[in-house]
Amino acid sequence: MTNDINFLTGIKDPYLKPAKPFLTEDKRLKVIHLIQSYPMHCPLCGQLMRRNGFRKKPVTIKILPIAGKSTLLKIKKQQYLCPPSASCPKRITRVAQVQGVKFACRIANNVKYHIIQELSDNESMRTIASHHHVSVNTVERQLMGLEATFKPNRHWLPATIAFDDFASGKFAQSKMSMILMNPQNHRTIDIIQSRNSHFMRSYFLSHYSKKARWSVKLVVVDLFESYRNLIHDLFPKAIIIADHFHVVAQAYRALQSARLKVMKESGPNTHEYRALKHYWKLLMAKEGQLDYLHYYPRRNFRYAWLSNQEVVKRLLNFSSELRAAYEYYQDLITAINQRGQSLLNQLIKQHNLPVTMRRVKRTLTKHRQEIIASFYTQLTNGPIEGTNNKIKVIKRTAYGYRNFFHFRIRILISLKTSNLMSRELSKKRTR
Structure with missing residues (x-):
């Protein structure tokens, strides 16, 4: 029965047991009733704690939809007690925890993983929220949780870089942002908020070390004149290549x-x-x-x-x-x-x-x-021009963005060739 519960709910917890009634539903909602109880040891003395009944109010957890209906788990959690003794001077109480659900959270981890997976597709946040029967704010929180994943490496830049502007909206005075890319392997390095020379100078000085900037040998850009002085100052050892x-x-x-x-x-x-x-x-x-x-x-x-x-x-x-x-x-x-x-x-x-x-x-x-x-x-900005087209589609699907950080992460997670994403995946494989 445990395997059936794991298969049905997507939560791999061997201590989840069915309650009575096991399943209740109406036209819009399915509710699965479960009991969570297992042996627990005291965190101070290490002795086996006493079972002290169940919580009066079941814990409600959102899981993935089943047969197109929003599905909830209502879990009766076991309470535990370790009374005062010579080895444990304090009275310790605990409540059973569900594997696959973050502490004090009411949404299962697999729901969050599916939301992140759909964020890489060309769908609006409202559509993703409706697929999982959650709020748009929940989807936004998962998106913001990825910000640390897409943090540039301060001590590294490829030997060849290319950057070009694209229409982003009201995030900059010129309404143009920049995309930074490695033109040799077509991997996106980062999205820069503004193409203003002062902003770009402060961006590269704050995000990349001197050693990383001096390691750049080739820079592919368009014919915009203000980029030339900026490149000579930031990348003194680089050769400028005009885009065909x-x-x-x-x-x-x-x-x-x-x-x-x-x-x-x-x-x-x-x-x-x-x-x-x-x-x-x-x-x-x-x-x-x-x-x-x-x-x-x-x-x-x-x-x-x-x-x-x-x-x-x-x-x-x-x-x-x-x-x-x-x-x-x-x-x-x-x-x-x-x-x-x-x-x-x-x-x-x-x-x-x-x-x-x-x-x-x-x-x-x-x-x-x-x-x-x-x-x-034989280097061009062709890969960037193709990426710009995809960014336009992302913007059109969402009917525009008001927050640049949401916009940046959504672009980077949607690009399968993002250098930041590949760096994060390689770390996980190593672990």
Whole structure:
């Protein structure tokens, strides 16, 4: 019968015995009645204590739902007495304790474990609370109990780090927080509340020792200028690597601006305007990936049978400035994909560029060494961009967060590649 009780309740306590009646239930609630009694020794003298009846009021403990119904245990606990004697001068009283339930707590440990497990899934706290028939505050307490698990190691940082910002909400003045990651194994190191330079400086100085910061050799960041001075101060031995994505994204936006400029100059309801608006995706695609084998009737070109490559050629004939911007954009993509340093130098020396592409050239000139360093390391912020998408889903599911610490722990527990989580799991395996 003990094995049946352990299987039914999920509490592995060999001293739990069934009471009469064993089970009562209504439409919403199941109640299992049990008795807890076992031999107990005095904590002072070590002698076997006397059984002194049962508590008048049974103890109520919440367990996992059974058949979709909220389930409670009502346990009659044995009371114990050790009267005064020569070996034990004080009168000692005790009450039986249930294994699998924390002292003075009315929720079983396995319920808490299931709540923590569901916190790693993309579900709101209210939904998790309804699954286990507990309050939202109970779920929040389990989440806050994980804060010590996700505490950064002050004396360690990987040799390669990457950080990027993401929209977090009202936790910072800029409404942007930072994610710190190891780009080589894609493990998240921590979530930083604000991307403000002063805040980040104080964060790294307070959370990581000088030895840990000086051990960083490579830092992958975007083109945000304020990060450069911060990196030189905090990680003096690190080489800065410019992220490929942000370099290409700036050229992408510049080409879009050139396209929109031609459309405005042509005016609405013109052939050029409609063609550039309808086939803009072909204009932004890589030149080597354009289809030149299959032909389709194109409505904007009087239903002429054209391939994608021929459509792009006709679009570029609309404007010499658009053609120059397109060729510069394609050469930049080729230089980054082929890691061509000579081609990059040619782009930097190129003259007579469209106005929209001059800013891209200034960026390449300013961050030339950082871009060349990325050719050799082949490191990007791509893993962070994927993590940012998951963070957006977490935020949307919860309809936003008001507490940054709840938000941070929820992100770290949801990311299976969290460096803090893997460090904690390795400790448990060692034990």
